[in-house]
Amino acid sequence: MLGYIASRAFRALVTILLVLTFAFFILNATGDPAILILSADAPPEAIEAFREEWGLNAPLWKQYLGYLWNLAHGELGRSMRDGRDAWAVVSERIPVTLAITIPALIIKLVIGISAGIVAALWRDTWVDRLVMAFSVTGYTVPSFVLGLALMLVFAVQLGWLPAAGADSWRHAILPIITLGVAGAAVLARFTRSAMLEVLGQPFIRTGLAKGLVWRAVVIGHAFPNAAIPTLTIAGFMIGSLVAGAVVVESVFAWPGVGRLLVSAVGNRDLMVVQAILLLVTVTMVSANLIVDIVYGFVDPRLRTARGGPARGGT
Amino acid sequence: MSDASLPSTEVETSGRRRFFRAWPPAVLLALAWIAFIALVSIFADWLKPYDFMALDLRDRLAEPVFMDGTFRHLLGSDELGRDVLSRLIESVRMSLVIAFLSTLIAAGIGVSLGFLAAHFRGWVEQIILGAIDFMAAIPFLIIALAVLAFFGNTLTLFILLMGMHGWERIARITRGLAIAAKEQGYAAAASEIGASPFRVYGAHILPNIASTLIVAMTLNIPEVILLESGLSFLGLGVQPPLTSLGNMVGYGREYIQTAPWILLSPAVVIILTTLAVSVVGDWLRDRLDPTLR
């Protein structure tokens, strides 16, 4: 078990390092930040001073090592736009994003999982069809369209809720619903198929044949087994708490991490983009790591199948 | 795909019922919609009533026919007096072309890497599996955003970038199938008569796993459409003066209170198209390859 955790943790670290490296070189290979920030017709002395200040004259690998060194010391650099600490710029947005993503996550988990279970237990009834029809929207309606549709109905037509901004808790309702509905739809479909698969297993039929009550079989045997695959997608959703709202935040002008990313990308603010990338990667990879470890406890078979050096299977 | 016929154990029913069992109405509708937008994309230049960039300053923010507008602009016009229908047709073509080309690129990358992993095994396979895990663990939208904005944005680059989406799933499927195929006799037999690996993989294994790959590619297309329209909505995808469905919605957001029809029709087209392709993809999967889940 320890070896399994260690190997998963090592992979997680490698993934983070890969993202950092990728981000650093991509962002640096795309152009001269000095000219991008100051514009090409800035006086040469100003450009030179800028380059000196940000250490842009050093060779790329030195900049890279310096970057990693600073990261190891908790230094994420400063925003090239306003000179503030990049991490401070990013971190002040995190609670703003979490204010909509955490309630949305709760909606997703509660509605998604229960709808999926209900659909699976009442398979091929109108309940099932309703849930499936709802879940299809989660796959096919882009979140910005859903958000705009909600905005059109509840803000523009009915005038019940504000359309955009973040001035009060009422502003958060539409973004939360938008995020929650889309995620719940995906989760419902996933839970349903996991449940159906488990319900078809011999041990469920054996349990019923032994005379156990249907409810006891479902609660005692089907739920725990169906929970395993559902865990993956839930883990992914937890991992995307910080980054999963880029589009929705833009729709509703919600000033979270996602909007910061879009504007930082527009402004070519390297350090802020990198800080966000790091944040997103670390949350994502940690969530995956936790899911993997939980898996390892729940299902011992996965330990050797997924973690060992002799990776087999498809 | 000649062997796609389903064994039917049921009592022979009427021809019509058998037809609808093989071709459910939802699938027929989806296929019809896909055929329709494909034709629209192909004949876009003949179908457009106006040039999609043409301004009609006398008739700005004209309402569409179904909102008491005139037939001059069937689906209305925008703030600059550009015809929404013409822009929609152009956008459909753009979005479909991007989705199709990107999926081809993803399939090319995925199949090549899957075959490489299956052929060489060992450390080559480990590196490719690592890259697959890496791609699957990273929110692609974030990476795409960064790359796009910093590389500037040309259409070619954008399509290439969209082609990076989904290759990891195709690579994983290809690797699994190719390893299984190699254990089967026909690939070994071809290799043992002296056929080159290119021949073994290209002429034998690829045709044998093609049906599964086609399903995987079909399921990738709606995702690319959603990704592309999302990025275009954020203003970081297809750049003006070119237009795509997401672009139109993004532009229409500014006028959601005064002229909601600007974003209405592209939004509906996005939903219908992703829905139709998903329905067809699921149906193909159930028909051709129930094991792919």
Added chain:
Amino acid sequence: MSALLEVEGLVKHYHVRGGGGLFGAPVVLKAVDGVSFAIPAGRTLGLVGESGCGKSTTARLVLGTLARDDGQVMFDGEPVGSVRDARWRSQRRAMQMVYQDPLSALDRRLTVGKQVMEPALVHGLGAAAERHEKALSIMDAVGLSSRFFDRYPHELSGGQRQRVVLARALILSPKLLVCDEPISALDVSIQAQVINLLVDLQEKFSLTYLFISHDLKVVRQVAHEVAVMYLGRVVERGDPEALFHAPAHPYTQALVGAIPTPRTRGRARAALQGDPPSPINTPPGCSFHPRCPRAEARCRSEAPLLRPLDDGRFAACHFPVLSTPAREAA
């Protein structure tokens, strides 16, 4: 004249993990452990043994489709390697394989004709029209009518599929055909047909066969010489009739005894006892001793070599049964 195929001291060991998952000690699986034989041109060597005794591995080592660990294979005066170089490729034209399961050896997405022509295409022989012509004539030779040319493998019967495999092997006019259990996947009623076809083809195209089977009875019908394999080694080699009537090695004796015939009915059968063999952790000494009814102390410590017997046969046994019932005293 010298042999077409000479195999000397062929060895293939696999290193596998023992029980206990990741931490199991690595153990050696001796798939093939020093096999030697020779086949003169135009003759058939039958290789017999239980499944898992290394017959198929031997076949692949002989063809050079699997890398050997030790030993030498000489084909037509040239060494056979497993590196896919120019010589390896040109040797493919002269040595071909016939597979056990024709359905899996054929590509279900390609027509029969395309598959029969494929070896010629791969080796760039003739123009398209010539290949087509050649394929039809080979199909005719193996008894497949030209109407099968555009059919797919799943439309054919098992016997027809095996004929396709044969046609595919023969289109390059090879000298050596390695047949790995060519009939064991077929219906009993078809088996005799294919055996007869193989015998006819040998005469017609002066082919040399390495014929692999678990069935001594089948081998006896086609082989000019028989080698019996047990756990990666040849334990007895010789004329099929002599071997069949008076097996010298106790293992051969058990194999022969297992065949129900009127001839053996009266005699006490030498039944195999003990655990079925595993090529992992082969016992010291003679690897057959745990199952041998005649094993003695010497068998547990000293591995017997393949030695000639009086009648020209070879056997790897400390106490071979000689043609006369007299038993060598220990």
